[in-house]
Amino acid sequence: MNANLLFGCGLGGSLLLAGCGAGKADNAASSHKPNVVFIVADDLGYGDLSCYGASAIATPHMDRLAAGGLRFTDAHSVAATSTPSRYSLFTGHYSWRRNDTGIAAGDAGMVIRPEQTTIADLFKTAGYTTGAIGKWHLGLGDKVGTQDWNGLITPGPQDIGFDYSYLMAATGDRVPCVWIENQRVAGYDVDAPISVSYKVPFPGEPLGKTHPEQLTKLKPAPNHGHNQAIVNGISRIGYMKGGGRALWQDENIADTITAKAVRYIEQHKDTAFFLYVGTNDIHVPRYPHARFQGKSDMGYRGDAILQLDWTVGEIMKTLKANGLLENTLVILTSDNGPVVNDGYVDQAVELLGEHRPWGELRGGKYSSFEAGTRVPFIVSWQGIVGPGVSGALVSHIDLFASMAQLTGENLKEGIAPDSRNQLDALLGTDRQGRDYVVKAARTLSISTGEWKYIAPCNGTPYYKSTRTETGFSREEQLYNLREDIGEQRNLASEYPEKVKELKGLLEKEKEKGCLLR
Numbered sequence: 001m002n003a004n005l006l007f008g009c010g011l012g013g014s015l016l017l018a019g020c021g022a023g024k025a026d027n028a029a030s031s032h033k034p035n036v037v038f039i040v041a042d043d044l045g046y047g048d049l050s051c052y053g054a055s056a057i058a059t060p061h062m063d064r065l066a067a068g069g070l071r072f073t074d075a076h077s078v079a080a081t082s083t084p085s086r087y088s089l090f091t092g093h094y095s096w097r098r099n100d101t102g103i104a105a106g107d108a109g110m111v112i113r114p115e116q117t118t119i120a121d122l123f124k125t126a127g128y129t130t131g132a133i134g135k136w137h138l139g140l141g142d143k144v145g146t147q148d149w150n151g152l153i154t155p156g157p158q159d160i161g162f163d164y165s166y167l168m169a170a171t172g173d174r175v176p177c178v179w180i181e182n183q184r185v186a187g188y189d190v191d192a193p194i195s196v197s198y199k200v201p202f203p204g205e206p207l208g209k210t211h212p213e214q215l216t217k218l219k220p221a222p223n224h225g226h227n228q229a230i231v232n233g234i235s236r237i238g239y240m241k242g243g244g245r246a247l248w249q250d251e252n253i254a255d256t257i258t259a260k261a262v263r264y265i266e267q268h269k270d271t272a273f274f275l276y277v278g279t280n281d282i283h284v285p286r287y288p289h290a291r292f293q294g295k296s297d298m299g300y301r302g303d304a305i306l307q308l309d310w311t312v313g314e315i316m317k318t319l320k321a322n323g324l325l326e327n328t329l330v331i332l333t334s335d336n337g338p339v340v341n342d343g344y345v346d347q348a349v350e351l352l353g354e355h356r357p358w359g360e361l362r363g364g365k366y367s368s369f370e371a372g373t374r375v376p377f378i379v380s381w382q383g384i385v386g387p388g389v390s391g392a393l394v395s396h397i398d399l400f401a402s403m404a405q406l407t408g409e410n411l412k413e414g415i416a417p418d419s420r421n422q423l424d425a426l427l428g429t430d431r432q433g434r435d436y437v438v439k440a441a442r443t444l445s446i447s448t449g450e451w452k453y454i455a456p457c458n459g460t461p462y463y464k465s466t467r468t469e470t471g472f473s474r475e476e477q478l479y480n481l482r483e484d485i486g487e488q489r490n491l492a493s494e495y496p497e498k499v500k501e502l503k504g505l506l507e508k509e510k511e512k513g514c515l516l517r
C-alpha cells in the first residue's frame with residue numbers, strides 16, 4: 001500500500017484535517033509510518049518551564065518545541081507519583097484499579113505483567129521497532145527481591161514490547177545504581193558481583209547513616225530516609241553491594257540517557273520507531289554535570305532543569321539532522337508534579353527565590369491538588385501540529401488509544417481498557433479533549449475543564465517533609481478551576497448538585513475496579 005496515502009491523507013479524521021486540510025500532506029509523507037518519541041521528564045512542574053510562565057529560569061529548547069508545536073495547559077498524568085503514572089501511560093489501564101502500582105522499590109518485580117499489552121506492543125504490531133531509555137521505575141524480574149542482578153533479569157521490557165532497553169531499574173535515589181541494557185547490567189564488572197536488598201544492610205558496606213564522611217556529593221535531608229547504601233558519594237534508599245565499574249556516576253546520568261537516545265534515533269532512522277525516553281532530571285538526587293552546576297540561580301534543582309532542557313535540545317537536534325522532524329511525533333511531558341525538597345540537602349528550598357515550580361496551581365508531587373498531576377505537555381510534529389496553545393483536557397491515559405489511531409491499529413476488547421482515542425486533541429484539531437479526567441494520589445479526583453472534585457480520604461493535608469499541600473481531606477472538595485485555578489475556595493456545600501454529578505462520574509469509573517491503597 002502506498003504509505004503516503006496511509007499517512008499523508010488516508011487516515012481519515014485526524015490527519016486529514018491536520019495534514020491535508022492544512023495543505024501540508026507532503027510534509028507528513030514518508031516511506032514509513034510516523035516515528036513517535038515520548039520524553040517523560042521526572043517531577044517537572046507545570047511552572048518549571050519558561051514557556052509555561054517561569055521567569056527565573058530559561059528553557060530555550062523546550063520553549064522552541066512549544067513554539068513550533070502545541071503546548072497544552074490542561075494535560076494530566078494519571079497519578080501524582082512515578083510508578084502509577086508510567087504504568088497507566090504504558091498500559092492505558094488506570095493504576096488505581098490495582099493495589100500494587102505504588103512507588104516501586106528498586107527490587108520490585110515488573111509491575112506490568114508480561115501478559116498485559118502495552119503501548120510498545122501496539123507499536124510493534126504496527127511494524128515499529130521500539131526502545132525504552134532512562135528511568136523505568138516499573139520493576140524488573142518476576143517478584144520482589146528475586147532478581148539475579150548478575151545475569152539476565154527476566155521478565156523485563158522485552159516481554160512487554162520493547163525491542164531495546166537501557167534503563168535505571170527504579171529511580172536515581174534507589175539501588176541498584178547501575179544501567180540495565182536489554183535486561184543485563186551494562187558494563188557488568190565480573191570482579192564486583194551485585195547484591196541488592198531492601199530489607200537488610202550488607203555487613204561492612206558503608207551507609208549514609210553510619211559513614212556520613214563518605215557523602216562527598218550530596219547528603220540526605222533529615223527525616224527523609226535516603227541514608228542507606230552509599231554509591232558515588234551519595235546515599236540512597238535500599239542496600240547494595242558490588243557493581244564496581246558498572247556503577248553509574250550521577251553527574252553523567254543525563255549524558256548517558258541523551259547519548260543512548262541520540263544513538264537510538266540515528267540507528268533507527270530508516271525504520272519506523274517508537275522511543276520512550278524517561279529522563280532522570282529533575283528527580284532527586286539532583287547532581288547535574290559540571291557543565292550545568294551553578295548555571296541557574298536556583299542550585300541543583302534549577303541546574304537539573306537546564307540539563308533536561310539540553311537533553312530535549314539534543315534529541316530534537318538529532319531528529320532534525322536526520323531529516324526526521326516531519327515524520328516524527330514528539331511528546332514532552334512529566335510523570336507527576338514538582339517537589340522542591342524530596343530528600344537531599346541540595347539547597348532547592350533556600351535558592352528557590354520567586355520561582356514557582358507549580359505555577360499558579362496548588363499542591364505538587366504526591367498531591368490531589370492540580371499541581372500533582374497537571375503537567376507540562378508539548379506535542380511537536382513539524383508540518384502537522386501547531387503552532388499554538390491548547391486548553392483541551394487531555395490525559396496520559398489516552399496516549400495508548402491515540403497511538404492506535406495514529407498507527408492504524410484496532411484495539412481489541414480488554415486492551416488499554418481505560419484509554420480513549422484523543423488523537424485529534426493531541427494534534428490540535430479538537431480543542432476540547434476529554435469530558436473529564438481522573439487523577440490519583442492517595443485519593444481520586446476528577447476534573448472537567450471547569451470543575452474539580454476531590455474525594456474525601458483520611459490522608460494528612462500537609463506533608464511537612466516535602467512541604468506539600470496534599471489536598472487530602474475528610475470533607476468533599478469542589479473547586480471551580482475556571483475562576484479559582486489555585487483551588488482556594490471549596491464550593492462543595494454551595495453546589496451539591498455539581499458534587500453529585502462529578503462524584504457520580506467517578507463512581508461510574510470506579511465500578512470497573514478501584515483498589516487504591
Ligand code: NG6
Nearest residue numbers: 081082083103171173224225342343
Ligand atoms: C519517596 C521518596 C522520594 C522519591 C519518591 C518517588 C522518601 C522519604 N521519599 O518515597 O524521595 O524517591 O518516593 O518519586 O523515601 S517518584 O517520582 O519516582 O515517584
Ligand code: CA
Nearest residue numbers: 042043082335
Ligand atoms: Ca516522578
